[in-house]
Amino acid sequence: MSDAAMNQATKLYYEDVDLGDEIGPAIVSVALDQVVDFCSLWGNPAPNRFTDQAEAEKIGLDGPIVPGIMTMALVSRVITDWAGAGAVVDLDLVFRGTVPHNHPLHVGILISDTEQDDDGNHVQCDITMTGPVPDRPYVIGTARLNLPSRE
Amino acid sequence: MPTQIDYEYDHSLYGVEHESGPFDVTREIVDVYTRSVGDDNPIFTDADAARAAGYADQVAPPTLCALFERGELPDIKLQFGRRQFHGGQRVEPRAPIVVGDRLTASSHLKDVYTKTGRSGTMVHVVWETTFSNQDGVVVADVQRSQVVRE
Numbered sequence A: 001m002s003d004a005a006m007n008q009a010t011k012l013y014y015e016d017v018d019l020g021d022e023i024g025p026a027i028v029s030v031a032l033d034q035v036v037d038f039c040s041l042w043g044n045p046a047p048n049r050f051t052d053q054a055e056a057e058k059i060g061l062d063g064p065i066v067p068g069i070m071t072m073a074l075v076s077r078v079i080t081d082w083a084g085a086g087a088v089v090d091l092d093l094v095f096r097g098t099v100p101h102n103h104p105l106h107v108g109i110l111i112s113d114t115e116q117d118d119d120g121n122h123v124q125c126d127i128t129m130t131g132p133v134p135d136r137p138y139v140i141g142t143a144r145l146n147l148p149s150r151e
Numbered sequence B: 001m002p003t004q005i006d007y008e009y010d011h012s013l014y015g016v017e018h019e020s021g022p023f024d025v026t027r028e029i030v031d032v033y034t035r036s037v038g039d040d041n042p043i044f045t046d047a048d049a050a051r052a053a054g055y056a057d058q059v060a061p062p063t064l065c066a067l068f069e070r071g072e073l074p075d076i077k078l079q080f081g082r083r084q085f086h087g088g089q090r091v092e093p094r095a096p097i098v099v100g101d102r103l104t105a106s107s108h109l110k111d112v113y114t115k116t117g118r119s120g121t122m123v124h125v126v127w128e129t130t131f132s133n134q135d136g137v138v139v140a141d142v143q144r145s146q147v148v149r150e
Helices: A003-009 A032-041 A053-058 A068-083 B027-036 B047-052 B064-068
Strands: A022-028 A088-095 A105-117 A120-130 A139-146 B018-024 B083-093 B102-117 B120-132 B138-149
Touching (some): A032 B027, A068 A120, A068 B027, A068 B064, B064 B102
Antiparallel strands (some): A088 B083, B120 B138
């Protein structure tokens, strides 16, 4: 395996993280064309409440929103960007608010526990995605990672 | 204090596995998925980089399999509320999913329960799905929580 490939698969080692570490926030945003592409993958072609102003207003929304599983994909991307492609063993998210298009979304990761046992090197993280009001997150949840050790 | 509410649904769905698929993990699906969420990790975008890292082919990001779950679940015939939304999602990757894999899904109704908050009472419908690949290897467990509001 080349060093470059290894770096993409394993970006982070267990020894690199400590309880209480905060990562980010990483800032992401989603434009309409991205949502249209994503919706095309799960049999929900535009126009729909995720892509169209009128369709969104029909169900009481202010405008089109980012689908929950796309929000999850964005959170997953932030985690794998930081920790590596194969690090995630559990990602558990609660969608607490509608996520608008074209707004900065702040994805934060807090290390809440670390533990080594016979099954691996476990890192537990608290996850938040917030918009302009930090104490009203769009998404909260947890992630569990299994990281390689340098030892 | 929780509010007691009446809601009916099809309890016969408990204990029944619902099979769906096959779902082919094509390069196009992985490419559109990664492009739409701005994921440029070469393991997820470049077959050569993925092979160099020890994978059989270009790898699907860990939450991609959730795409295949939606729309495949039976109607529980819930007699409550009218508005529903996606309340939560859990994905537990078990093994890499790579381009060329053919997945099947086995889903069951895990739980139906109520919660009362500031915006009223809501019914949560939780489905659990296990995805396996063409070799019978479990590649992911996924839970989806659909919330129905008064």
